[in-house]
Amino acid sequence: MRVGVVTFPGTLDDQDAARAVRLAGAEAVPLWHADHDLRGVDAVFLPGGFSYGDYLRCGAISRFAPLMEELIPAAKAGLPVLGTCNGFQILCEAHLLPGALTRNAGLHYLCRDQGIRVENNATAWTGQFDQGQEILLPIKHGEGRYVADAATLAELERAGRVVFRYTGGNPNGSLNDIAGICNEAGNVVGLMPHPEHAVEELTGAPSVDGRGFFTSILKKLVTA
Amino acid sequence: MTLDSVKRALQSPDERMPFAELGMKEDEYQRVKEILGRRPTGSELAIYSVMWSEHCSYKSSKVHLRQFATKAPASEALLVGMGENAGVVDIGDGWAATFKIESHNHPSYVEPHQGAATGVGGIVRDIMSMGARPIAVMDSLRFGGLDQHDTRRVLPGVVEGISHYGNCLGLPNIGGEVVFDPCYIGNPLVNALCVGLLRKDQIKLATAPGPGNKVVLFGARTGADGIGGASVLASATFEDESQAKRPAVQVGDPFMEKLLIECCLELYQADVVVGIQDLGAAGVSCATTELAAKGTGGMAVDLNLVPLRDPTLRPEEILMSESQERMMAVVTPEDIAAFMAICEKWDVPATVIGEVTDSGRLTMTWDGEVIVDIPPGTAADEGPVYQRPFHEPAGQAALNTHVELARPDDLRATLLQLLGSANLSSREWVTSQYDRYVRGNTVLAQPADAGVLRISESMPGADETTRGIALATDGNGRYAKLDPYAGAQLALAEAYRNVAVTGATPLAVTNCLNFGSPEDPEVMWQFAEAVRGLADACKTLGVPVTGGNVSFYNQTGAAAIHPTPVVGVLGVIEDVARRVPSGFTAANLRVVLLGDTADEFGGSEWAHVAHNHLGGLPPRVRLDAERALATVLTTAAKRGLLAGSHDLSDGGLAVALAEACLARGIGAAVSLPGEDAFVDLFSESSARALVCVEAEKFAALAELCANNEVPCYGLGVTGGTSLTVEDILEIPIATLRETHQATLPAVFG
Amino acid sequence: MARVIVDVMLKPEILDPQGQAIARALPRLGFSSVADVRQGKRFELELPGPATEETLAEARKIAETLLANTVIEDFHLHIEEDA
């Protein structure tokens, strides 16, 4: 199985994402923002960072990268895509996911180990979790407050498209404690927390709960 | 505006040059004239004034700093010593680490966010210029009193600047310090450390050999940032200068720096770089003179080719500009195309601005006229050297007189008072603004005693290795004020101990020496004593100084800061999976105190908090005991004897116990080994650590201690939800936590 | 040379924590007369040549696609004369 890991100028977590993909037993395929080429991957990981320095708005400039011109139609056609942190922001800017991520209510960048509840285990990236399972993942962002208009929010809730919710305290003021959402088909998932930093005992957050994302997508691809 | 060319200088030999305004002394100016055999041009004066400034030439400190070399212990680990951009240490399995700490104190007072941010940017470029990939940063900070108004302006800005710049670069922040003391109110200290990793055989040096090779300036365009900063801002007192003539502040662009990092690494990998130098305080002046001086000896530069952000800049200003995110490389003509292609891939502007020559001269032209023609070594290496007079401060003996302070009866209240104090309370308000996970190699970070990183890098040619490195920085201005010789040694001892408690073997040292004005003989005495102390202790502990930085003029009027030597220690752990986590890690472990406690409260946190008193003598330095303790800790870690550890420092055993409980919310019940509970709990004697071990491993630990003559006291066991000291106190962990965490948020929101 | 100014503000229904933090800080600093504060962005675009219908149309396009995220922000643009 080949999982593409995208690097934009200013992407930071690409190495970690690739490592997590490899640890799960898949091949990590580097994808370069300036190429019009998805290299035939089976799924795509949009990692975190400060693409284009997060200038203007997080993800606003990356969204127009040549690679995105390939990725957007592919995602709409069902290619599994996971965006974490800056990757989530890019997915929203690209309108693959609704709503937007805005400045944390506390106005500070916040790095901490955060409780999260899996609210939907039917997406491409969450199949190996239990519905309602509580997991621990690191968050590290300054602009993670999810907002959307009332109608969008209601639709997300109604359709079960809120995939993750913060537990034990909302770190950034996100509406409805939203930590992550998916598109209608469930192949595109975006979340602020970082699964790739919770896959090893020795390093990262004090949990290996992030592994579930990678086992989920592998399982999905193998059985597909 | 007429161009001051060499030709013009010859025609107008007596023209008055503004050397004094540029911070140059009359005799220094005369020396420049002697070297050149004529008056300097404006551009030449710009170069000499920045290169001979305190900041760049170390003219007041040089004679003392030499001890770091002359007293250096023999070390097989040292690959590159002092004098390069950063020292390089062999860490085994073909890998090397390079690390350095540097100050950005004055700019951080003027504009806290940008000052601190560009401090991080600068030290990261130093590490890059050695050929390394930067892998982590640390920050050692000092502010005025927590209750002083200006602290609310300076601290949030500084933290945000470090956070934004470091986070954007994707460098985990793995440790540091935050200290409050009124002595820093007008002179906050912002010391940033960066560590990098490289293959042992891929070290790059700042040198420009090979006539015909091209000189490339790459990175950001040059603007009017911090013009005059190097000499005016960094080497004169702030009060008089900066208010009157505030230099343009340097603004950082971490995104450009991130691109520069990736670009440089790809350039190194493609092997298209002959020599490289970062552009720091003295910008183009420094890079050209130093590269030329260390190379074949000559360089010809066309300054018109420097890409400008502000097209109105004059050549003198281009030479002095401190615009950030720039590097200079020397590249063979054959490799130029490949070099440029890599820069383009990363969107990094790059321009050939000159060529290496064998003329022995650094020449620069502007509009076709020669405006600089100097022997580069005279600017880079032959700056003035001062033997500044020094003597013990008039009040030193009085300061060292022991004063009996009333000791408390209620030790529970004392512990809570200390735990919630400005300096001992939780640093989380600060550290939660730093990304400690990025790059995926962080094994330990705050609140551990030292940061620990795994060395498995996705760098090309990397063999898998089980190794890790540990880093800690420490400094205690109060100790150093009482006795700068001992204070510097205690800073080293604490950083060394912090590295050892993780299981790593200390290998090498970097330092940042923050002092008042060197023109004050009493400050100069503090400086001389601190350097002598640090050099002696490095020798005894067997850890060489690989580099560092001196920051003088940290004073407002006649009031200097406490002398504040900050010491960083780097250690290696062979199998990083054997690192020892911080604090109590499980219930039913034996709690063991290593090391002896004496009645030592001079300069202590308790005297500061309870009595606002500073006097007497700091704790005794016991380097042999430190070394033995480190041997025990690293050997025990290797053998898998330790379940957790924590060093004893400010606030003594009581604070260490509380922090060990807070690490994972696991309590402990202990009894005290000595007669005097207050001394046992709060003394700050050096060479001590707290560890926890499984009961069946205690005997092996005790034997190891006995063999190394390290005193070892079983205090009790872990478990429960309180910290209990038999017959003295019992405090629920929830109370400890609340007290510990409330302090900084109460002030900063 | 024409200068087009694009002002981008969060939509009124979106929480503006930066503006609120400022509003909260004002009374503490002794400024009591401000009822509300909102913080947004201001962009200055330099366009060569005079400001024509076309340049304005292009600027509007830029604002729409890049400078503002219309999911959460409103924008408004005008020409600045003196530039």
Next chain:
Amino acid sequence: MARVIVDVMLKPEILDPQGQAIARALPRLGFSSVADVRQGKRFELELPGPATEETLAEARKIAETLLANTVIEDFHLHIEEDA
């Protein structure tokens, strides 16, 4: 109700990395006519009552001490009528 607008821009000599990043992105998006971009902040202060000399003076004071960092930024303020 008066609305005072405070525009805060980096001083011309100060590096504006945000503006530059936007300017570099524009040609890639097919917008070729923009020579330069600078990004700054816009604050909207709501003041009760009409805009008098005093409210304006107060707004200026606020801009100076809080909204702008005059070490690196310039500011400019005006009253918006329609509010």
